[in-house]
Amino acid sequence: MVERESRFDLSAILKAAxxxxRRAILTMLAQQGPLRVTDIARRFEMSLNSVSKHIKVLENAGLVRRRTEWREHLIEIQMDPLSAVDEWFAGLRSIWALRLDALETALEDPEDDGTVS
Amino acid sequence: MVERESRFDLSAILKAAxxxxRRAILTMLAQQGPLRVTDIARRFEMSLNSVSKHIKVLENAGLVRRRTEWREHLIEIQMDPLSAVDEWFAGLRSIWALRLDALETALEDPEDDGTVS
DNA sequence: GCGTCAGTCAACCATTTGGGTGAATAACAT
DNA sequence: ATGTTATTCACCCAAATGGTTGACTGACGC
Structure with missing residues (x-):
């Protein structure tokens, strides 16, 4: 276990996604690679400003990185934070599965009443 | 491909999570099994009403099911919708990986300029 | 210098969200 | 019948969200 844990803000990631x-923006970036804010905005029926704000939200959640090359801001998708969500889901599923196991055991072994805690 | 697709509202699921x-509620339900609204609320420093509202949000996203047994509402976690998120992530990752493959190919084969579309 | 292009910042607006309170409903306990 | 328990409903309120427009900053083309 190499110092994992909370490099990312799960709430921010989920809310951003x-x-x-914003999901459409992520999809665009995934298929087309780094793009400028303007290029992204052109695909939406929405002001450049609104798109800029959306990008900032994604950036804040770490789902996107900005490489400012002089006057152009290259926006690049960042997949890493998604794993934080994966991990949370996995954790939830595992405690859920654990409880089910306990229940099954209880059925086989009626001594135990099946309460977990 | 057995008629999958959009049984769930991805936006609702992600927002709820x-x-x-609400994540704490889900964790509680995963470890302790179905609980009544009151039992859930007792663990939070928050009015019963607020917790009730949170539960409704989860219910709306399909992350929780309500089995109303007379006056008691048994709230039960529902893991299925999580797979919709998994699938979306997987899709995103795959189109991302695809683009990277194309890039690598382009490097090996300088005829192609690497643009995807 | 002058205009244009890329992008952000600031202010504004309507809607949603997360919280709270108090009343209403419905069933159980006495 | 009366009270208690379980829960929602209907409002209220402050803060956040998603969108807009207009002004500003910097760099490029001429």
Whole structure:
């Protein structure tokens, strides 16, 4: 276990990903590679400003990185934070599965009443 | 491909999961099994009403199911919707990986200029 | 210098969100 | 019948969200 834990803000990641426009931006970046803010904005029926704000939200969640090359801001997708979500899901599933195991055991072994804690 | 697709609202799921209180509720339900609204609420420094509202958000996203047994509402976690998120992540990762493959190919084969579309 | 292009910042607006309170409903306990 | 328990509903409120427009900063083309 190499110092994992909370490099990312799970709430921020999930909230950022919960908006359809922002998911569309992520998809664009995944298929087309780093893009400028303007290029991204052109695909949406929305002001450049709004798109800029969406990008900032993604950036804040770490889902996107900005490489400012002089006047152009190259926006690049960052997959790493997604693993934080994966891990949280995995944790949830495992404690859930654990409880089910305990229940099954209890059924086989009626001494135990099946309460977990 | 057995008629998968959009049984769940990805935005709703992600938004529901983006709140720490609601994630805590999910964790409780995973470890302790179905609980009544009151039991859940007791663990939080928050009015019963607020917790009730959080539960409704989770229910709306399909992350929780309500089995109303007379006056008691048994709240039960529902893991299925999480797979919708998994799938979206997987899709994103795969189109991302695909682009990287294309890039590598382009490097090996300098005829191609590496643009994807 | 002058205009244009790329992008952010600031202010504004409507809607949603997360919280709270108090009343209403419905069933159980006495 | 009365009270208690379990829960939602209907409001209220402050803060956050998603969108807009307009002004500003910097760098490029001429």
């Amino acid at each position: 919960s908006d359809p426009t | 983006s709140d720490p209180t």
